Amino acid sequence: MGISCKKATELTLKKADGRISLPQRLQLWQHQLVCVLCRRFVAQMNLLDKLFKRTQIIETESLSVEEKENIIALLREDDTGS
Numbered sequence: 001m002g003i004s005c006k007k008a009t010e011l012t013l014k015k016a017d018g019r020i021s022l023p024q025r026l027q028l029w030q031h032q033l034v035c036v037l038c039r040r041f042v043a044q045m046n047l048l049d050k051l052f053k054r055t056q057i058i059e060t061e062s063l064s065v066e067e068k069e070n071i072i073a074l075l076r077e078d079d080t081g082s
Contacts, residue, residue, distance in 0.1 A: 047075075
């Protein structure tokens with residue numbers, strides 16, 4: 001029996017923290033094989049993670065104009081399916 005999108009989302013978030021078991025990983029993998037929306041959610045999470053790592057945002061710093069433009073460009077690339 002498969003898992004729901006809600007459960008897949010919970011497992012995806014836990015997986016990002018490295019806190020799911022092998023059986024849970026398999027359930028998540030099986031769900032994502034058939035669910036385009038959950039695959040899109042994972043892609044969006046990965047993009048956000050990439051953006052945060054790339055810009056290395058610190059609470060006390062503000063982004064430069066160039067950093068903001070880079071983020072906007074990356075979001076537009078992802079939106080067009082690149």
